[in-house]
Amino acid sequence: MPLATTRRTGLVDQVIGQLRDAIAQGEWPLGQRIPTEAALAESLGVGRNTVREAVRALAHSGLLEVRQGDGTYVRATSEVSGAIRRLCGSELREVLGVRRALEVEAARLAATVRTDEELTAITELLDRRDAAYRVEDIETYVHADTEFHLAVVRAAHNDLLTELYRGILEAVTASVAATTDTHLPESEAIGHRGLLEAIAARDAERAMAEAAGFLDSLIREA
Template structure:
């Protein structure tokens, strides 16, 4: 077992890191039950409460699944794959619907409030996103795409809207992961260059259409019914 005795500082974070590494390295396969809290605590030289907190955090991120009365099982080998497994069906549609409301307004504001520095950052993130798409790197794609959308919202200079959006980062990241895997596999063009151009041209109406149109396509693909394209 690759687990090592932990130091006495930041115990929970250290245990999280060691368990995550063991999972990613295949110490326990997907679907396999991991050792009990007591066994892990003894191996790591920490208390059961520390192990329990670490397991809870990894379950929240989608790597582990705690089954009451049965044990804890490996659900995924990374946070990205865990997000794909965790977010689906009606829950995914709800996240996309909320994203549409926030991102459409964020794009409208960004088109009037953005700075040249904002545009440079958006272009940088799109380059990273396009490169990840070309290389079929899902983790890098999800990171760059999520950061791009957050930056668009931040460009609008509405602090409340930005904080609302930032507070949904985990759900948004999961929705990006859940809706991107097929695109990357099939190399389907899913660029946001039209949105960037609309923001650069200070064209709020076009920015709204670009932001809403992209999410409308995702909503229709997820079978959510007919979104309102004029919103």
């Protein structure tokens, strides 16, 4: 674990920063247990109390989850994601509601300001998504579906909107996986061809309706 030895001043803040960086850079993947308090203290050259305070702070911000008697696990990869997870919990309906709030506006903006290159990328992702489903490659399907929605958000050209959406990306992926078995990509409720066509035609009203339509359907059945 490539963590640098800390200086003596501001030890807790330094440890928080280094643990946060390790999580963001994938040293410990989402859902993985991090090293023990003692191991971290030795690696960082600080006391266990310092590590304990840093872990407590990161657990409060949602990045880590302390499980009594089991260890500490990576719960999110950013503070934004952690905050959204705390708000949404594991309730599918709540995750879908947050998605609706962001994706409908993203669809409107994307239909207005998207570039030809972005439209091509969105189209390719949707093609990949549907092709994966046809060959029952659910893992690729879920990943491509998530990337499709992220590409639409990026095409909105609103940096804050994109950052907020990236913050809930793990929850988005989980919601796609949770609704894949009973909602086929070719079905009227979940298909995204209408959304793609609206963005291509620069029809903002239709894009909003398409984005809201499939999410409202999922919310009703969640």
